[in-house]
Amino acid sequence: MRRLQLLCIVYNLCMPTKTVSVRIEAYEKLKRARRYEGESFSEVVLRARWPEETITARELARIYREKGPFFDEKELARIERLMRDDQPPENKWADR
Secondary structure (H helix, E strand, C coil): CCHHHHHHHHHHHHCCCCCCCCCHHHHHHHHHHCCCCCCCHHHHHHHCCCCCCCCCHHHHHHHHHHHCCCCCHHHHHHHHHHHHHCCCCCCCCCCC
C-alpha cells in the first residue's frame, strides 16, 4: 500500500463523525457548494458564517422573568440598535 493511501486511511479512521439527516434539496445545495471534487460536506459547512450576536427565546424569557417587562436605557439602546441594523440573513447558498 502506498504511503499516501495509508495516511488517508489513518486520517479517516481517527476522525470523529456525527450523522445528520437533511432534505434532498439541502444535500443538493451542499453538493453544489463544493469548491473542488472531493471537498467534504464538513469543509463546506465550516466555511459558512453566522452572526455571533444572537439571543434565544429561552434567554429572552429568562431576562423577562428576572427583570420583568421593563428594560433599562442600555438594554433599550441595544434592542433599538439591533432592530435598526437587522437585515435578512445572507443566503449562503445563493448562486450555487
